[in-house]
Amino acid sequence: MKVIEVDAKNRELIKKIFDNELESFGVMGGADMWMIMSFIRYGKLYVLLNESNDLLSVAQYQGVLGKKEVFLYGFSTSLKERGKGYGKILLEESHNRLKELGMEKIYLTVDPANAKAIDMYKKAGYIIEELQKDEYGKGIDRYLMIKNLL
Numbered sequence: 546m547k548v549i550e551v552d553a554k555n556r557e558l559i560k561k562i563f564d565n566e567l568e569s570f571g572v573m574g575g576a577d578m579w580m581i582m583s584f585i586r587y588g589k590l591y592v593l594l595n596e597s598n599d600l601l602s603v604a605q606y607q608g609v610l611g612k613k614e615v616f617l618y619g620f621s622t623s624l625k626e627r628g629k630g631y632g633k634i635l636l637e638e639s640h641n642r643l644k645e646l647g648m649e650k651i652y653l654t655v656d657p658a659n660a661k662a663i664d665m666y667k668k669a670g671y672i673i674e675e676l677q678k679d680e681y682g683k684g685i686d687r688y689l690m691i692k693n694l695l
């Protein structure tokens with residue numbers, strides 16, 4: 546297994562990331578190709594691959610302007626690979642790499658009903674900062690979670 550930062554030229558892998566977005570998030574909340582290329586070129590997009598280069602997990606980070614902080618826009622594990630510890634591995638390794646780059650804080654938002662993801666983020670050191678009511682539209686609430694890397 547290996548964690549790599551995705552390169553804009555790696556179109557085969559980018560196609561797999563795009564397909565995984567649809568499978569993991571459906572039409573709402575996932576990243577389209579415009580966003581994926583933006584994470585790659587102007588943020589950080591890390592993936593966990595197995596020895597056959599199959600996609601296991603994906604982490605998409607945006608930078609926060611003027612600050613040593615990032616927003617974890619999207620995080621997912623391929624449907625058939627869930628519950629095997631891959632999300633935990635990618636989350637931890639991507640945190641290490643962001644810390645090496647001098648980042649100090651990570652933000653994310655998560656559906657309050659997504660117990661699996663909230664549990665994973667808490668174990669990785671995130672705390673729930675606030676409930677953002679109607680953040681992405683009427684009835685679409687989110688928890689804002691924060692992790693300090695210092």
Ligand SMILES: CC(C)(COP(=O)(O)OP(=O)(O)OC[C@H]1O[C@@H](n2cnc3c(N)ncnc32)[C@H](O)[C@@H]1OP(=O)(O)O)[C@@H](O)C(=O)NCCC(=O)NCCS
Nearest residue numbers: 569620621622627628629630631632633655661662664665
């Ligand atoms: C949430 C998600 C990323 C977890 O990835 P994963 O690779 O399956 O997670 P892991 O196997 O590494 O497990 C990490 C932790 O997540 C939690 N978790 C994972 N599967 C779980 C399950 N079926 N039930 C309860 N908790 C679970 C546990 O806290 C687990 O830690 P543990 O192994 O010490 O118990 C994955 O379920 C997913 O892609 N879901 C759809 C997309 C999504 O909701 N992303 C988050 C958006 S904010």
